[in-house]
Amino acid sequence: MEERVIEREFGEFALNMGPQHPSTHGVFRLELHLRGETVVKVIPHIGYLHRGVEKLSETLDYDILPPVYERDDYLSPTANSLAFVLAVEKLAGIEVPKRASYLRVLVAELQRVTSHLVWLGTFGLDLGGALGGGSTLFLYCFREREKILDLLEALTGTRFHTNMNQIGGVRYDVYASFDGDLSQTIGYLKKRISEYKDMLENNPVFLKRTKGVGVVRPELAKEVGASGPVLRGSGVAYDIRKNKPYSDYTEFEFRIPVGRNGDAYDRYRVRLEEMFESLSIIHQVMEGLPEGPIHSRKPVKIALLLKPPKGEAYAAVESPRGELGVFIVSDGSSKPYRVKVRSPSFSNIALIPYILPGHLIADAVAILGSLDPVFGDVDR
């Protein structure tokens, strides 16, 4: 890469935050222009984690692509593969059995909770540092996350990249005693998450660091295409699960938590409430899990080459970060002609140049954390 001197106004102090920095949540570079400690201008640089998933897709068969997509947003793998398989199913007109849909929801919501727990923990690190109270919150959150990962391991054999979603259904069915394990975990998590809620919302330092910080106006959020908790934190009740339902989400009852001021605190509240809603959805899935097959195509060891007809399809899911969409163009062969991923993190971090100026460096870290970007998702 060519060397470039950062141009700046007289009296400004240019600070390169990243790509190696403890709180840029991955490889991300913020070019901060400071006056004293106040940020006056910020230029985000992305692309350090570009892995070319979209291009790679053009060389692989449809059936082996879902696991590849799981590596995209590495905090909520199933949301990625779910968006992909939904798009392919739409393209090829494949029906999915009801039980499979329910199981997809189950795993997706479990991973939403893990993703939000990771977010809460790392947000603690952003605010409190790795050598203080922040790391305590971080380790607590990871301890709870581990319970869900254990459950997923028992269900699918893998802790995290579950490979649950396949085109036409899911790979694994629940085992006999899964119901008991699950309700035990849900009870434990509800108790713990309420504890953290009390702990944080009565903590004056936490309130001071998050309230009124990084306010996103709803118009601005819509303009840059923000979605997920960032958009809902600004008071816009938009959730793909409600507005454009997929995978039988219409059959579950849940609320869409929204914020009022659009600051970091509201984004925190939205994510926290979402964890409770997700746990409630998981409970409903297990209550109403229909009998039947989990796969509409013949399960074989060697994947039958799927050749969708010529055409294009778009499917979007509500990933923990927002609207995750996959657009596929097919030329009738067994490999996609072109795949485009609309990733929520990419749109969400587009807010950074608008909301950072005027804040202090410490707030810059808090705001970036509150947007919850995952750079595997941004750069793909």
Next chain:
Amino acid sequence: MTSTENIAQGIILLGAILLIVTYLTWLERKFAARLQSRIGPYWVGRPHGWLQPIADALKLLIKEDITPSKSDRFLFNLAPVWVVVTSLLGFAFLPLTASWVLVNIDLGLLYFSAIGSLIVIGIFIAGWASNNKYALISALRAAAQVVAYEVPLLLSLLVPAVFAGSLDFQDIIRAQDGHWFILFPVVGQISFLTFLLAALAEGNRIPFDLSEAESELVAGFNVEYSGMKFAYFYLAEYVHLLAASLLVSILFLGGPLGPFFSGGVWVAIKTLLVFLGVLWIRWSFLRVRIDQLMMLNWKVLTPLTLVNLLLAGLWVSLNG
């Protein structure tokens, strides 16, 4: 006391402090681990990794000594020495038992606070000499913070001195016979709390560790330091913290005075309890922002300690 004896005692004291501080890091790691439902150091020396601090020190000793090519070599190497020396100097004046103190002067409190505020110069030198932007921001933060918090720190230190009518540690301890200064209604407690807060800010501890602030400034002033030089900063931080805990136990908790018997054991117990309290704060709080820190100082702590000092003076003149 002859000067040779004095030097010998000084060397023993130095060794003891260094050893204690080394093991305080182990204590902190164990304490934090319990708090975070972890185990902490375990394998280096069974049981419970009691050799871990030694291993840490050895590891830091044998690491490569790096001086960044664009740094100011002289100042870069001076800074770690400066912070360690100034933080250790304060111990010479602190009484460790009712009768024993290395250097006995009647202005002990004044001298201690004068020495204690020198450490920030070392931090500033480190930040400047590193020629690193993060270090520079951190150095400026440290300077602003320590200079500001010096005011409430001294004002709250003066309350015990006013009560005892002396700046001599021995007199302050003697004056607490029967009623420790923390037990003085309102005035004593406010002075204790403000001192603790100001000492946390002085010692760069969470929630006021803005000059280290690893989530914003990576590691702050010591970002370019590694190996033994880094260890010096770490050591200075702990020595400073130990001195602050010791000072709290002497000024507010009666020092060597206690039920059943008097002596150094009580000093040790009280210091350890204060130290654990500071650790508890560290591992459960988030960090405040620089403007909030300054606001707390100038708008809350400074007026509060001023009024408190006035009240203490009034109380003494009315009862004296």
